Amino acid sequence: MSILLEARNLTVRYDAPAQGLGVTKKHVHALNGVSVSLREGATLGVLGESGSGKSTLAFALAGLAPVAGEILFQGKRLTPAVRRHMRGAMQIVFQDPRSSLNPRMRIWEICTEALLLSGIRSDKKRIGRAEALLAEVGLPVECVNRYPHELSGGQRQRLAIARAIASQPKLLILDEPTSALDVSIQAQVINLLLDLQQRTGMAYIFISHDVGVVRHMSDDIAVMRYGEIIETGARDKIFDAPQHPYTRELLSVLS
Amino acid sequence: MSRSNNLPWSDQIVDLVAGDGCIYALISPGEDKAAPYIAALKPGAPTQRVETGKADIGNTIHGYGLPSLTAAGRKVLFASSGDGGVWRAGAGSAPALIAGGDGAFAFGDLACAGDRVFGVTERRHGAGRTSNAIASICSQSGSVEILFDLADFVSRPVIDPGCNRFAFLGWDLPYMPWERTSLFVGEISAGAASIRRVAAPAAALAQPLWGPDGALYVLCDAEGYFDIWRLDRDSLCFVVSAGADIGLSLAGQRGRSYVIERPGCALAVVWDKGVSGLASLNFESGRAAPVATSVPPDDLICAGGDGVFYAALPVSGAPEVRHLGADCPVLWKGQSSSDGKAAFPALMSIETSNADAVSANYYPADPAGALGIAVINLHGGPKSLAKQQLSPPLEALWRDGCDIVDLNYRGSAGFGRDFRGRINGAWGVIDVEDCIAAIDGLIEKGLARAGRIVLRGSSAGAFTLLHVLAKDSRLAGGVAYAAVTDLRALGRGTHKYESGYLKTLIGADNLTAPLFEQRSPISNVRNIRTPVLFLHGGNDAVSPVNGVMHMAGLLKDNGTRCETCILDGEGHNFSSSEALQTAHKAERQFIRSLMSTD
Numbered sequence: 044m045s046i047l048l049e050a051r052n053l054t055v056r057y058d059a060p061a062q063g064l065g066v067t068k069k070h071v072h073a074l075n076g077v078s079v080s081l082r083e084g085a086t087l088g089v090l091g092e093s094g095s096g097k098s099t100l101a102f103a104l105a106g107l108a109p110v111a112g113e114i115l116f117q118g119k120r121l122t123p124a125v126r127r128h129m130r131g132a133m134q135i136v137f138q139d140p141r142s143s144l145n146p147r148m149r150i151w152e153i154c155t156e157a158l159l160l161s162g163i164r165s166d167k168k169r170i171g172r173a174e175a176l177l178a179e180v181g182l183p184v185e186c187v188n189r190y191p192h193e194l195s196g197g198q199r200q201r202l203a204i205a206r207a208i209a210s211q212p213k214l215l216i217l218d219e220p221t222s223a224l225d226v227s228i229q230a231q232v233i234n235l236l237l238d239l240q241q242r243t244g245m246a247y248i249f250i251s252h253d254v255g256v257v258r259h260m261s262d263d264i265a266v267m268r269y270g271e272i273i274e275t276g277a278r279d280k281i282f283d284a285p286q287h288p289y290t291r292e293l294l295s296v297l298s
Numbered sequence: 299m300s301r302s303n304n305l306p307w308s309d310q311i312v313d314l315v316a317g318d319g320c321i322y323a324l325i326s327p328g329e330d331k332a333a334p335y336i337a338a339l340k341p342g343a344p345t346q347r348v349e350t351g352k353a354d355i356g357n358t359i360h361g362y363g364l365p366s367l368t369a370a371g372r373k374v375l376f377a378s379s380g381d382g383g384v385w386r387a388g389a390g391s392a393p394a395l396i397a398g399g400d401g402a403f404a405f406g407d408l409a410c411a412g413d414r415v416f417g418v419t420e421r422r423h424g425a426g427r428t429s430n431a432i433a434s435i436c437s438q439s440g441s442v443e444i445l446f447d448l449a450d451f452v453s454r455p456v457i458d459p460g461c462n463r464f465a466f467l468g469w470d471l472p473y474m475p476w477e478r479t480s481l482f483v484g485e486i487s488a489g490a491a492s493i494r495r496v497a498a499p500a501a502a503l504a505q506p507l508w509g510p511d512g513a514l515y516v517l518c519d520a521e522g523y524f525d526i527w528r529l530d531r532d533s534l535c536f537v538v539s540a541g542a543d544i545g546l547s548l549a550g551q552r553g554r555s556y557v558i559e560r561p562g563c564a565l566a567v568v569w570d571k572g573v574s575g576l577a578s579l580n581f582e583s584g585r586a587a588p589v590a591t592s593v594p595p596d597d598l599i600c601a602g603g604d605g606v607f608y609a610a611l612p613v614s615g616a617p618e619v620r621h622l623g624a625d626c627p628v629l630w631k632g633q634s635s636s637d638g639k640a641a642f643p644a645l646m647s648i649e650t651s652n653a654d655a656v657s658a659n660y661y662p663a664d665p666a667g668a669l670g671i672a673v674i675n676l677h678g679g680p681k682s683l684a685k686q687q688l689s690p691p692l693e694a695l696w697r698d699g700c701d702i703v704d705l706n707y708r709g710s711a712g713f714g715r716d717f718r719g720r721i722n723g724a725w726g727v728i729d730v731e732d733c734i735a736a737i738d739g740l741i742e743k744g745l746a747r748a749g750r751i752v753l754r755g756s757s758a759g760a761f762t763l764l765h766v767l768a769k770d771s772r773l774a775g776g777v778a779y780a781a782v783t784d785l786r787a788l789g790r791g792t793h794k795y796e797s798g799y800l801k802t803l804i805g806a807d808n809l810t811a812p813l814f815e816q817r818s819p820i821s822n823v824r825n826i827r828t829p830v831l832f833l834h835g836g837n838d839a840v841s842p843v844n845g846v847m848h849m850a851g852l853l854k855d856n857g858t859r860c861e862t863c864i865l866d867g868e869g870h871n872f873s874s875s876e877a878l879q880t881a882h883k884a885e886r887q888f889i890r891s892l893m894s895t896d
């Protein structure tokens with residue numbers, strides 16, 4: 044299968060908070076020369092402890108953080124201009140859907156925002172499309188006129204997924220999409236993602252603390268620490284023959 | 299319910315042993331339930347099927363069968379269920395019968411050292427009476443010598459690497475092997491006269507194993523979980539715990555759950571709250587460190603010259619034999635009907651009576667085809683385990699669009715000794731409470747709706763199911779496979795192995811005790827208003843079919859919808875592929891009919 048995404052040498056620096064008076068300005072290397080590659084339709088799982096740079100990687104790939112390095116998507120080098128042209132071929136879903144869903148917008152408006160970009164402005168068309176999207180993510184179609192706060196946590200995450208897939212992306216970046224959910228609800232969202240991937244052939248970058256979930260979802264795995272990828276490879280290889288001692292330690296939290 | 303009408307299938311790894319230069323796996327093919335075969339596996343080499351002629355590999359000793367394979371140098375020995383004999387087979391030579399085979403004995407659980415083979419024998423005396431013994435067989439002459447027949451049951455003979463000593467387990471009624479067993483040791487040269495019982499706590503011992511260090515190890519649950527113990531001089535001493543059960547010690551005792559990887563260190567299959575994983579156990583520090591694997595292990599692990607190998611248990615689809623730590627971890631992959639997509643199982647915790655908690659494996663349906671029907675499954679234990687794997691009928695229902703809740707009610711294995719023991723004296727009470735608590739939990743969490751919940755269970759699970767139906771009106775229906783309806787009939791029909799089990803479960807010594815009647819589902823028939831489908835083998839000797847017919851008649855008299863599907867020629871466990879398909883079809887049709895009436 045061909046390569047969908049190739050990122051080389053990604054580096055993101057944040058200014059560290061000044062420590063006391065007159066201390067010279069320091070930088071936090073939130074991402075330090077990270078390279079990843081992802082095949083079409085495959086899932087790259089990203090594991091790493093809190094603060095290791097997982098979200099920063101997600102932001103950088105999605106063009107939401109200033110980043111040095113090179114990102115190739117479908118063979119094209121991503122520049123801001125190319126990104127504008129991509130029309131949602133890459134989408135991102137966050138851990139806490141509440142903060143990313145506009146509370147004043149109705150559900151049909153939320154999940155069809157992307158259609159505005161493609162010039163579909165008719166409300167009727169948008170509502171029709173919204174209903175199809177809700178069905179696709181297993182939300183009751185009656186929700187279409189409601190507001191996000193009327194949904195449960197799991198339903199809000201389904202809505203965030205519906206919004207993300209509205210533009211039929213080739214790549215979905217999922218940053219801890221299930222961490223805020225009860226385990227049984229989490230299983231529903233995981234099965235939804237597996238089902239969507241099978242039906243649409245989307246590729247995923249799946250970021251999580253949960254080793255068990257990453258094991259179930261991923262074809263390949265990247266292990267992050269201190270802003271670097273310390274080990275990457277096929278899931279079987281990472282789990283059955285981890286090379287880096289940190290990987291071994293990280294995986295040994297698995298019950 | 300429109301997707302594939304066929305029952306999914308998958309190969310199963312029944313046994314796994316390390317031989318000289320290769321691993322032998324006993325495979326039970328899933329497709330059409332063909333006869334089991336032995337595969338010889340070697341890293342970097344193609345899989346070879348061991349020629350076993352017309353012998354059918356397996357045994358039915360103790361009713362459920364004991365392990366059938368043992369490696370003997372470059373050959374493999376196996377027990378055959380057809381003729382009851384011990385056979386030797388291996389690459390490049392024709393299979394040969396080395397002992398038995400005349401039907402007088404059945405053999406199982408073999409161990410081999412030089413030209414000596416140790417095994418468990420079962421002699422059938424008619425009228426369902428059997429006796430078990432440890433026998434020593436000379437593989438040259440085929441002569442059989444009975445070494446020990448003083449316990450009601452024996453299992454797991456093992457021989458030390460130097461071929462000087464042997465050990466085995468024995469136990470007596472009314473105990474089951476997970477309640478209380480004894481360890482026996484003897485000298486090979488001195489034979490029967492040298493056998494003595496090892497001083498050990500009153501607990502369950504399982505899976506004795508000689509380490510490369512010459513010490514005898516055994517699993518023992520005296521401290522609450524199956525931990526590793528060792529024979530030091532004359533008594534058994536605790537070595538290391540994983541803080542969870544090592545091995546499952548189910549009926550059939552097929553597990554090979556740990557290996558001594560190197561002196562002072564074991565690798566074990568650990569069942570932590572019913573979920574399996576590998577762990578490395580250090581004897582010196584007492585530390586148990588989980589070892590990650592990309593597919594969780596089943597209860598089979600072995601160590602050969604090339605390293606450590608284990609059977610891997612995927613949620614659905616084909617099992618694998620994996621080589622731990624190797625660059626090419628998959629040594630063998632079975633066949634299955636699955637398209638590779640598997641449900642994600644969440645471990646759901648449910649609060650139940652007496653401030654206890656039980657857990658269930660929850661597999662939500664694919665959102666695309668979700669039917670909003672929850673199917674709660676009750677395993678056929680009561681001391682069994684719903685592993686994180688969908689059985690073929692559950693997988694089919696999941697693919698149809700049902701949410702599956704596979705419940706590990708109290709009494710299940712893989713949660714330690716206390717949990718397993720909770721059901722003693724309380725069968726038909728706490729298992730029922732746990733099931734009702736699961737229904738409460740599902741409804742409270744918004745994962746299921748009253749009237750859209752179906753209960754299914756087999757054997758003991760169907761017994762629990764019938765009690766739940768009598769108490770809880772939120773169910774749409776119940777599907778009872780091989781149901782236990784009448785405890786007295788069960789007590790009369792059961793085989794020797796389980797003849798004390800029922801009394802422990804009910805908490806009364808005599809079948810005439812009123813409790814046996816009170817706890818029989820047939821006594822509650824008036825309270826059941828929910829539709830029931832009975833699926834039953836016409837030749838079920840454990841729970842006779844007339845009991846089910848009787849109960850079905852009473853239900854209908856009461857105006858409760860009840861259907862029966864009797865499978866001619868089938869026993870307590872359905873074995874033919876047609877019977878399984880027929881049962882599955884009837885079950886789907888029944889569930890569909892429940893949902894279309896509302």
Ligand SMILES: Nc1ncnc2c1ncn2[C@@H]1O[C@H](COP(=O)(O)OP(=O)(O)OP(=O)(O)O)[C@@H](O)[C@H]1O
Pocket residue numbers: 057058071072073091092093094095096097098099100
């Ligand atoms: N806006 C910011 N300003 C300054 N530092 C930041 C900022 N965002 C992240 N960082 C720092 O960058 C590093 C990487 O953070 P990041 O959020 O990518 O980690 P993470 O792996 O996603 O952690 P978590 O698992 O907790 O979500 C951390 O040291 C963090 O403190």
Ligand SMILES: [Mg+2]
Pocket residue numbers: 097098099218
């Ligand atoms: Mg993060």
